[in-house]
Amino acid sequence: MSLTFYTNPMSRGRIVRWMLEEVGAPYETVVLDYATTMKAEPYLSINPMGKVPAIVHDGDVITEGAAICTYLAEAFPEAGLAPMPNERAAYYRWMFYAAGPAEQAVTNRSMGFAPTADQQRMAGYGNLDFVVDTLEKAVSAHSYLAGERFTAVDVYAGSQVAWGVQFGSLPKRAAFEAYLGRILARPAYKRAGAIDDALIAAAASA
Structure with missing residues (x-):
């Protein structure tokens, strides 16, 4: 392997x-x-x-x-990061939502583009406000996005929420902060961040 x-x-x-x-x-x-x-x-x-x-x-x-x-x-x-049968609907819904509408809406806003009322009918995400409100409901429904158990969707979609809150592309709503408090405390998240931060530091000093 x-x-x-x-x-x-x-x-x-x-x-x-x-x-x-x-x-x-x-x-x-x-x-x-x-x-x-x-x-x-x-x-x-x-x-x-x-x-x-x-x-x-x-x-x-x-x-x-x-x-x-x-x-x-x-x-x-x-x-244990793949969904159980009762988690699959939410798991795939929010994985694709984060990769599609959420990614597109945040990227467009960061590039200075906001769809007009007519364009919102063509844009898969409508507008960024819709995306933010939908994400807030998603992280508030359960402890994690697929239910009461951490899965891979929390890595991908959770990272997008974390970056959005950190860099200001998403508002600092209480539901986001509570959700991030749960997922960013994981040892694997901390290990991964330490590895990448060390690579950045090494490149800067080279």
């Missing part, structure tokens, strides 16, 4: 790092530079988009953060 993780510590790769630490399987890390190695071979043969994160597991390539988190939960069932 081989598992290789391609990332940059200042990227969405931090989400996958957290997921890998939750899974607990051994993996190799390849750190890529935005301007050089991420945009050249051999990495472009792995992800022609020239983006991170990506993993290669026993020769199979998986890109896109939500897909990687979902895949790892299924590939390593012993970690």
Whole structure:
């Protein structure tokens, strides 16, 4: 078995790092530079988009953060991060919601674009206010997004909530803060952050 993780510590790769630490399987890390190695071979043969994160597991390539988190939960069932039958509906709903409407709405707002009333009918997310209110309801319904148990959707969607609150793209609502208090206290989250922070520090001092 081989598992290789391609990332940059200042990227969405931090989400996958957290997921890998939750899974607990051994993996190799390849750190890529935005301007050089991420945009050249051999990495472009792995992800022609020239983006991170990506993993290669026993020769199979998986890109896109939500897909990687979902895949790892299924590939390593012993970690207990895949949904139980009664959790599947909420699990897949919020995984795809975070990767689709939430990601799109936050990115558009950060780039200065807000859809008009007419455009909101075409945009899958409507507007950012709808997205924020929906996320608030999601994290308030149960202890975790799929129910009363931490799963991979809390890694992916939870990371988006955490970054949004930290950098101001989401408001600091009490429901978000309570949810983040539960998921960010996990040892795997802290280990992952320490690894990536050390990589950033090492690059800065080089």
